[in-house]
Amino acid sequence: MRSKLTQNLTFLILTLFLSVSIISCKNEEKSEIQDEQVVNxxxxxxxxxxxxxxxxxxxxxxxxxxIDPMDFAQKANELGFTGIEYVSQLYSRQLEEGGNTPEAMQKLLDSLKSKSEQYNVENVLIMVDGEGDLASPEEEKRNQAVENHKKWVDAAEFLGAHAIRVNLFGTNDPEEWKTAATDGLQKLSDYAAQKNINVLVENHGYLSSNAKLLTEVMESVDRKNA
Structure with a gap:
């Protein structure tokens, strides 16, 4: 009796072991198929x-x-993307080598546009950094920041992009910030409208990450392209 019970238990254990093994193999096979699908x-x-x-x-x-920033279009194409979003500061070296002149900017843009056409990717927008504070409470500094951003609006137009992305930095006083940010953004957006370019504000820290305040600024700016 005990021998028969032992045999039954052994059979049951083996059956369970085989069932688990088969399930495990199927899961591994399924996982390999999914991994291959993800890769491809x-x-x-x-x-x-x-x-x-x-x-x-x-x-x-x-x-x-x-990675050479001049190879951005090629890299994006190789990864399967159909559009690219530039970052202005990643081309500082190219512009500095050309003396930060309009000619240096045009040479850069000619190359970027040629590359985007060669690798069949759409130029979507330019993220602009380091061009001054559009929400500075000091009008002179704020106006200079607007002027500094204009060349990137022109660049976006040349590349066929639809927008530039800007930051709204300058002060951490909420009321001062709303007034200054509204003024800076209105001036830049009015210029960009002439080029059919949108101005996008990123909630990128400081007061710009306060949704309520940023909403109030955007409503005050009241520009279709902002």
Whole structure:
């Protein structure tokens, strides 16, 4: 009796072991298939929208010299993206080598446009940093920041992009900030409207990350392209 019970238990254990093994193998096989699908997936397959690549995603290897920012369009194309979003500060070296002149900017833009056409990617927007505080409480500094941003509006128009992205920094006093940010953004947006360019504000820290305050500023600016 005990021997028969032992045999039954042994059979049951073996059956369970085999069942678990089969399930495990099937799961591993399924996982391998899914992994292969992920590796071979095109990010734009079966989507009702297109995907663009923000250059800041590659900022670390660019800053480390592992990727040339001039190869951004090629890299995006290789990764399966159909659009690209430039970061102005990642081209500081190219502009500085040309003396930060209008000619240096045009040379840069000619090359970027040529590359985007060569690799069939759309120029979507330019993220602008380091061009002064559009929300500075000091009118002279604020106006200079507006002037500094205008060249990137022109650049976006030349590249066929639809917008530039800006920051609204300058003061941490809420009331001062709302007044200054409204003025700076109105002036820049009025210029950008002439070029058919949108001005997008990023909730990028400080008071610009306060949704209520930023909403009040955008309502005060009251520009269709802002």
């Amino acid at each position: 997936a095109n990010p734009n397959d079966s989507l009702f929208f297109k995907i663009s690549l923000a250059q800041w995603s590659l900022s670390k290897p660019i800053m480390e010299g592992k």
